[in-house]
Amino acid sequence: MYTAKGRLDNSSLIRQYSPLVRRLAHQMIAKLPANxxxxxxxxxxxxxxTDAxxxxxxxxxxxxxxxxxxxxRGAMLDELRGGDWMSRGSRRQQREIESAVRKLEQKxxxxxxxxxxxxxxxxxxEEYQDLLGKVRGTQLVYLEDMSGDEGDEDFLDRHVADHANNPLLKLQDHRMREALVAAIKNLPERExxxxxxxxxxxxNLKEIAVVLKVTESRVCQLHSQAIARLRVKLRDW
Known part of the structure; x- marks a missing residue:
């Protein structure tokens, strides 16, 4: 799109690509805490x-x-890094949920x-459900154990960034896909x-809430819980 002077019409291009921004934001927000x-x-x-x-x-x-x-994505990640988006307390709570799920599945x-x-x-x-809403599910592949450090500076990049080293690329492995499919089939039907x-x-979560006839916060809880179950199943991968 060009102006009468033959230059790129930035205003028109921003309107054209603003849905892309919203789509990327909705994809990212589901992996982040409720705040x-x-x-x-x-x-x-x-x-x-605009920078692009x-x-x-x-x-x-x-x-x-x-x-x-x-x-x-880079702009969003820079903003999240500056805001210290996920506290150590939230990471600990995620592990506590997964530990409880693991013990109960074995029992x-x-x-x-x-x-x-x-x-x-x-x-x-009610407190447990509130906790699910606060921590939100992050990735299907649980990565904190790889570092063993709560202070892992690369935590945000490895959970949200989309680049060649994204851990989700592990899902391209055939055995990993099989394990993921099997784990999903073992989820409760609603999840x-x-x-x-x-x-x-x-x-997105809002659209799913309409289909399930529940609140968006309830969908967020179900998503967090499903991710916790899957991470327990896939932890050895």
Whole structure:
């Protein structure tokens, strides 16, 4: 898109690619704690889009959308790093949930109910559900054990960034895929359905909430719980 003077029409391009910013923000927000605001990510992403417009060189042989995606994600990640998005306490709580799930699965030989996980953790069901909403699920592959350090400076990059070293590339391994498929099939039916809508059909939490006829916060809880179950199953990978 060009202006009458033959220059790129940045305003039109921003309008055209703003849905890309929103899509990337929604993909990222599901992996982050509840205190992160989607509007903040979108705003930062738009700044990244503007930066991409000013730096893009068609002579490099790269499609603009690919170039812009990198800039948008980079802007969001820089903002998250500055805000210390995930506290050590949240990481510890994630591990506690997964530890309870693991113990109950070994004891019961099946996927434990929410109420059973809450009892194992020694908290009321409502408190456990609130905790799920606070920690949010991150990645299917649980990576903190790889470092053994709570102060891992690369934690954010390895959980949210999208680059050649993204740990999700491990899912391309055939055995890993088989293990993931098997783990998903062992999820409670409602969580299976939710994961299918989120990962296979690219629906966001709000859209899933409408289908399931629950609140968006409840979908967030179900997502966190499903991710915790999957990480327990895939931990050895």
């Amino acid at each position: 992160i605001e989607i509007d903040d990510l979108i705003q930062v992403g738009l700044i990244g889009l 417009l000013s730096r893009f060189d068609i002579g490099q042989g790269v499609q603009f959308e690919t170039f812009a995606t990198q800039r948008i 019961l030989g099946r996927a434990p109910l929410e109420s059973e996980i809450a009892i194992e953790m020694g908290v009321p069901l 299976q359905y939710m994961m299918s809508m989120y990962y296979e059909h690219d629906m």
